[in-house]
Amino acid sequence: KDFTSDQEVRWCPGCGDYAVLKAVQGFLPDLGLRRENITFVSGIGCSSRFPYYLDTYGLHSIHGRAPAIATGLATARPDLSVWVVTGDGDALSIGGNHLIHALRRNVNMTILLFNNRIYGLTKGQYSPTSEAGKVTKSTPMGSVDHPFNPVSLALGAEATFVARTIDSDRKHLTAVLSAAAAHRGTSLVEIYQNCPIFNDGAFEALRGPEAAHRLVRLEPGLEVTVDEQTWAHDPGDVNPSRQFALSRMDDGTQTQVPIGVFRQVVRPTYDDQARAQVESDTVTRGPGDLQALIDGNDTWSTP
Ligand code: SF4
Numbered sequence: 001k002d003f004t005s006d007q008e009v010r011w012c013p014g015c016g017d018y019a020v021l022k023a024v025q026g027f028l029p030d031l032g033l034r035r036e037n038i039t040f041v042s043g044i045g046c047s048s049r050f051p052y053y054l055d056t057y058g059l060h061s062i063h064g065r066a067p068a069i070a071t072g073l074a075t076a077r078p079d080l081s082v083w084v085v086t087g088d089g090d091a092l093s094i095g096g097n098h099l100i101h102a103l104r105r106n107v108n109m110t111i112l113l114f115n116n117r118i119y120g121l122t123k124g125q126y127s128p129t130s131e132a133g134k135v136t137k138s139t140p141m142g143s144v145d146h147p148f149n150p151v152s153l154a155l156g157a158e159a160t161f162v163a164r165t166i167d168s169d170r171k172h173l174t175a176v177l178s179a180a181a182a183h184r185g186t187s188l189v190e191i192y193q194n195c196p197i198f199n200d201g202a203f204e205a206l207r208g209p210e211a212a213h214r215l216v217r218l219e220p221g222l223e224v225t226v227d228e229q230t231w232a233h234d235p236g237d238v239n240p241s242r243q244f245a246l247s248r249m250d251d252g253t254q255t256q257v258p259i260g261v262f263r264q265v266v267r268p269t270y271d272d273q274a275r276a277q278v279e280s281d282t283v284t285r286g287p288g289d290l291q292a293l294i295d296g297n298d299t300w301s302t303p
Helices: 017-031 047-053 066-076 088-094 096-105 150-156 170-182 209-214 241-247 270-285 290-295
Strands: 038-042 057-060 081-087 109-115 161-166 186-192 215-217 223-226 229-232 257-264
Touching: 017 047, 017 109, 017 170, 038 047, 038 066, 047 057, 047 081, 047 109, 066 081, 066 096, 066 109, 066 270, 081 088, 088 096, 088 109, 088 150, 096 109, 096 150, 096 186, 109 170, 150 161, 150 186, 150 241, 150 257, 161 170, 170 186, 170 257, 209 215, 223 241, 241 257
Parallel strands: 038 057, 038 081, 081 109, 109 186, 161 186, 215 257
Antiparallel strands: 161 257, 223 229
């Protein structure tokens, strides 16, 4: 079954979002799941229209809050494959708090972070990933903000799966998203996505065969050099220090930009542990009496 919905896709012609949608529609059937077991949760922004375009279940939710809603879903419904679709503004500005806590908790969900370094839906204001000095409608004299590097942020929060890919390389996009989907725990994939209307060419230096030398395609064991230190890339290293150093390889000039999987480690998930606690508590003490707690005006104590 392909999971293409009957909804008209409303992104601008040439938008990088189309490539991501095609890639997801391409590999989703390979997961072997029924549509009622797949949920896409989005926030607000251009990319957050994503759930409409898949014939799965989905929720176009509130600005920045998709990771919080997805946390509840993943915890209450272990039978679901839970996805979050978000953009650089939605995830890193309005939803920055929710994102970092989902990452550190290791909730079983896959987060696709479309990074076009601009607010597209609201017509071109600078975002938390816009480069310093960026002139936009909201920064007419140039941004004085220091931008986030989403991969560095996720590694700093010790997420268990962190990767980056680019909308112009369908094969790489598909491979990375498939690996993220197969990971148990929170997967964060930053996708460099072109917005041809409000920030065209943000990743132009990385597109096409002539740019191939600028992309450092990460593989386990690949020799990498950052700040004159050389080591073999190990995504399975529990200590994220070297993966973090790798995420700083790009000095903003896009001369050397790593893409692929930075980190993939195993850690118990929040949702598995929460369910185990509830189950063991129910076995030990029997089902809780919520009404008794409410009647006693004390919903914090245990009965
Ligand atoms: Fe895509 Fe930009 Fe149009 Fe939004 S404004 S749909 S990101 S091209």
